[in-house]
Amino acid sequence: MSPHLLASVRAAALAGEVPPEAPRAVIGASWARALGHGVDPDVGRHAKLLAAEEIEHRRRGSALGEVMPVLAEGLVSVADAAWHIMVVSDAEGRLLWRDGAPAVRRSADRLGFAEGASWSEEAVGTNAIGTALVTRRPLQVHSAEHFVRTHHGWTCAAAPLHDPRDGRLLGVVDVSGPASTVHPATLSLVSAVARVAEGELRSRHWAAVERLRSLAVPLLAGIGGQALVVDRNGWTAAAAGVAPAERVALPASAAAGPAWLPALGTCVLEPLPGGWLIRLGAGDRAPEATRVVVDVSGRAGWSVTVSGPAGGWSHQLSPRHAELLFVLAVHREGRSAAELAGDLFGDPSRTVTVRAEMSRLRRTLAGVLAHRPYRFAEEVEVELVRPRRALDLLPHSVAPAVLARRIPES
Known part of the structure; x- marks a missing residue:
């Protein structure tokens, strides 16, 4: 679609009229969200830049700092050659790193596309960074597909x-530059480099699990009863007296002492360097859960909270598991695998x-989910927390x- 036609499509869509051609579905949905957020289509709603100290604090606290050399090696030289810049944001859409052609950086500064700026949809509407954060998928946004008019000269x-x-979700890596220099392979390149960076994080993770295993094996050899050693994210390094699951879902805020995990029952958590020793009860399981809260209200993440006489437990959901639990919370009578x-x-x-x-879900939510058909256990009270819109x-x-229930408000 030509820039002129794109501009006509955007103008009609924002005016509530029938556009000469339909925008891409992902773009049309993003425009609707931006209108709902009250973003000014001419200049956006730029948030105040983060202070330099806050930018540095976020950099140090982000795992993305570990893979910045990978991202820079794969993208900065290409961006430089094409008169583009590489930008990396955190999960809130705040720009933490930027590199590339100096002339393009100066042009980006004039748009507020600088380190510390918010490039979320709530701030500037449809753009590759903010919309990729929402959709969790790679995306290229070209010219007038941007919600804010002053961004139409960019891709x-x-x-x-x-x-x-x-x-x-850690954040987004982006390559941006003048719309006249758009190349159809840019998105494929950015996506490939992002996967390489994730692979580097995965390699570092498994190396850490191996180091924990070298500590765990002799430790478990001297422990009677059932026990596991897991890293801070629940990945199993070693087990004794129990079949080792690949991963144990830990509470969001794990702490030393007695704990209840739906998949394991009552247990005791003991801190180790880089993880936890989990001592299981002697065949005891916690009383059954009585209440489940499925929270799909937030863009930044989704969670399930399980509670009962033994206490409460909360776990962040992947996008796919959030979809599944949403459907099961809507259909309390249950759904077959085909449904x-x-x-x-x-x-x-x-x-x-x-x-x-x-x-995978039932291993995490043992005693909460039943099957044949798949459903929440009948004795469990289920609350579904939806977004306001x-x-x-x-x-x-x-x-x-999900699409059937995502009806735009009038």
């Missing part, structure tokens, strides 16, 4: 970056994928069951 290609240890495949993929034949994901329901999702 941006961005890919989200996830922490392989827990699936948490869930239709709900998630629009294809009832994709039952193998559904069963694999439900198996239906339009903001799991915005990353293209599952038919």
Whole structure:
């Protein structure tokens, strides 16, 4: 679509008129969100820049700092040659690193595209960084696809970056520059480099698990009863007297002392360098859960909280598991594997994928989820917390069951 036609499509869509051609679905949905956020389509809503001290604090606290050499090696020289810049944001859309052609950096400064700026959809509407944070998918935004008019001279290609240890969204890597220099391969390159960076984080993670295993094996040899050693994210390094699960879902704020984990029952957590020793009870399991809260209200993440006589426990959900628990919370009577495949993929034949994901969920939520059909246990009270606007329901999702309930407000 030419820049002139794109501009006409945007103008009509923002005016509530029928555009001469439909925008891409991901762009149209983002425009609708930006309108709902009250973003000014002419100049945006630029938030105050972070102070230099806060930028440095966020850099030090982010795992992205570990892979900046990988990102820079893969993208900065290419960006320089194409008169583009490479930008890396955190999960809130705050720009933490920027490198590339000096002339383009000066042009970016005039747009507020500087370190410390917020490039979330709430601040500047549709753009590759903010929209990739929402959709959790690589995205290129060209010219008038940007919500804010002053950004129409730019093209941006961005890919989200996830922490392989827990699936948490870390931020986005982006290559941006003049729209006249757009290259169709830019998005593929950015996506590939993002995967390489995630692979580097994954290698570092498994190296840390191996180091923990060297400590865990002799420790467990001297312990009677059932026990596991896991890293801080629950990945199992070693086990004694119990079949080792690949990963144990730990509470969001694990602490030393007695704990209740749905998959293991009552246990005791003891801190170790780089992880936890989990001592299991002698066959005892905690009383059954009585209440589950599925929270899909926030763009930054989704969670499930389980509580009962033994206490409470909370766990962050992956995008796919958030979709599954949302569907099951809506359909308390339960869903077959074929029905869930239709709900998630629009294809009832994709039952193998559904069963694999439900198996993982049931290991985490033992005693809470039943099967044949898949459902929440009848004795459990379920609360579903949705976003204030239906339009903001799991915005990353293209599952038919979610799209059917994501009805734009009038």
